[in-house]
Amino acid sequence: MTSDAPWLSDAQQRAWRGWLALGSRLPAALHRQLQAESGLSLQDFEVLVHLSEAAGSRARVLDLARALEWERSRLSHHVTRMERRGLVAREECSEDGRGAFVVLVDAGRAALEAAAPTHAHWVKEVVFGGLSAEDVAALERITGTILSRI
């Protein structure tokens, strides 16, 4: 890390540090904002958003896991906790006896509807408020490029 290794150029290093700093501070800020506003975690929010967009406000566990890019186990644990807080419910699946639905219940919908506008506004303001159209296009291009190489 010090001398002879083919590390990054100065410009790359600045960009990398920017990425790292943003990658730790932006999620933290989002989480804090959401938590203070509505008592939801960022993860709770993601789950609720997907359920609210799903037909019948319910989704099969595996579909939900795929949509969120979470492991099944993680989702199962998280749903257990959200269930305990009354935000979602589990429901069995008649078509497939192994399956289970996660269902958005009233309290969960209310929490989401209370949190969403402020959250959306915050993202629009803080993340995109300072970016030009070119910046936004560049960001899409850059993230796409890196994603395709992972």
Add this chain to the structure above:
Amino acid sequence: MTSDAPWLSDAQQRAWRGWLALGSRLPAALHRQLQAESGLSLQDFEVLVHLSEAAGSRARVLDLARALEWERSRLSHHVTRMERRGLVAREECSEDGRGAFVVLVDAGRAALEAAAPTHAHWVKEVVFGGLSAEDVAALERITGTILSRI
């Protein structure tokens, strides 16, 4: 999130999804690569890098926490675990009786030196391998802009 709210434009939405996807997959990939290569976590690696760059291969807990942008408690817990694995050691501070040093020990240095070249190469390849100089400059500019607004 669905209809009337002033959510993001299409271009912003694509950029935002790219950001979110990258923000979850890149750290995961980095972690996996590092873990498979050397048994270190990304966090272990960060700690070891900072210690290796510090004078005397040691740092005060608070300085280290600030450098990593970690909470003191988190660092303390993490150091405890790394100490148990023989990667670092604690040392008391003669100047300030409350203080403590975290010291890089031989096994930690060896682990770092084993991991660093491959890790660096991976980052250079995967993250920057597909980016033009303009992309890199844009990334630095964009991250800086957002960071300044958080």
Add this chain to the structure above:
DNA sequence: GCGGAATAGTTGATGCTTCACCTATGTTGG
């Protein structure tokens, strides 16, 4: 139909992060 493979989902253990609180040492004003 029936036995084995595949699939859906859950659970328990372990490590990590955060929060609130605690101890011990240092600092400062009277």
Add this chain to the structure above:
DNA sequence: CCAACATAGGTGAAGCATCAACTATTCCGC
């Protein structure tokens, strides 16, 4: 000097993420 306060650091509990193992159901070839 010493009481009040600030600072450095550690600890325990609770939530979260990952991994391996487990149960229950369905599918598939015979």
